[in-house]
Amino acid sequence: MAEAPIRAPSAVPVDDTVLPFEVAALDLRGRLTRMGPALDDILHKHDYPPAVGKLLGEAIVLATLLGSSLKFEGRFILQTRTDGPVSFLIVDFKAPDRLRAYARYDAARLKDGQTAGELLGKGHLAMTIDQGADMSRYQGMVALDGGSLEDAAHEYFLRSEQIPTKVRIAVGEEVRGGDGGKARWRAGGIMLQFLPKSPERAKQADLHPGDAPEGTAAHSVEDDDAWVEGQSLIATVEDVELIDPDLSGERLLYRLFHERGVRVFAPLSLRAQCSCSRDAVSSMLKSFAPKDRADMVKDGKVVVTCEFCSTPYQFTPQEAGVE
Known part of the structure; x- marks a missing residue:
């Protein structure tokens, strides 16, 4: 079989997409989300304070990174219930591409400079996969204890999926000339997972993908050199790179992994669309x-x-x- 041709990364930025990729040399797979108009549409449906909009944007990006992996036309629902100023977040991702989201908050408890963990407070994050009326639902939960949504995602994969995973999310507002000074929301996120194919590396990493029984102790993974390198590379991603409207997702992935070789797959489109009627x-x-x-x-x-x-x-x- 002939090898796939190697081409230069596209310089054309495309918003509202999820870009799957793999770095075969390091047994890494991942997804990169870049959001613009769809995110702006969802957040501007409500007059959210900036801190609340940013937090809901982070939840939306996380839901796209996780929900876009569904291989059927079901729903991925991410929601938080906590005792913080932002007591409830919900993101409803209907495969393959429809998004809607909502946040409930107490304006009197919002203060300048609050972190994501302070806004959320203590409670839980639930992730539900709904395969339809004739299929059973799957739900995974993780405690929120003053940490960010990134922290919660890492804890979930450590305890439930037991797949080494690293997530980076950035959300911000952009103001451009000729736009009447209007701020528009942008966001980006990247999720990297270590999924060794070789028996030797899988044994070394001691992976057990899949659902762990309830009450299973946190899994300890011996760091593989490939995973150490992967974590080091993703740690170099800056927030501005994730949300830069002039930087394509392919070029960002090339920046990160070109020395090892990165393969990108067909992008998945995202759109803001409510299911109400x-x-x-x-x-x-x-x-x-x-x-x-x-x-x-x-x-x-x-x-x-x-x-x-x-x-x-x-x-x-x-x-x-x-x-």
Whole structure:
């Protein structure tokens, strides 16, 4: 079989994509997310304070890195429930490309300079894979104890998947000339995993991919030279590189891994699209008790606003099933 031709990395930046890649010489696989308009659309549906928008952006990027690996048209749902100022985050990724997200926060508890860990506080991060009505759900959980979402992702892979994994995420606002001074959200993230193919390296790394039984102690992985090198390389990625609108994902990966050789695969597109509809909201209303529906009537109408996309749906009392 002829080897795949080697080509120069594309210089054309493409936003709202996930770019899978591998570094075969080091037994590394990963994904690189670059987000622009889709992220900006999701975050500007709500008037989030900058710190809350940034935190939700990080959750969105993490969900794309994890959810884009689904091989079926299901859902990957990432959500946090904590006691911090940002008490609830949810990102709903519907494979292969649809995203929606929402954050709940207490404005009175927000302070300048709070870290991601301080905004989240203590609680848990849940990641759910929903394969559809006829299939069982899978859910993994990890405690949040004042750390960042990156920290939580590392803990999850260490304890549940037992795959050496490193995640880097950056989110920021960009203001460009000719845009009326409007700030636009951008984000990027990279996830690197060590998946040895050779029996010798797999034995040395002592990997056990898959779900660990509940209560399993944290797995101790003997550092393989390849994984040490991979971690060192990804540690050099700067936030500005992850969100730079003028730097293509392929060029960034080439910067990191060109000495070892990096292979990129077809990019996966991302788009912001809510799944709400008037019919779905109407069905939801009819699931409430009659008294609850009656209490929703204000000024002779029932108005329901989607928490994800802020779209309002208006119904007459009769349409809402109020007698």
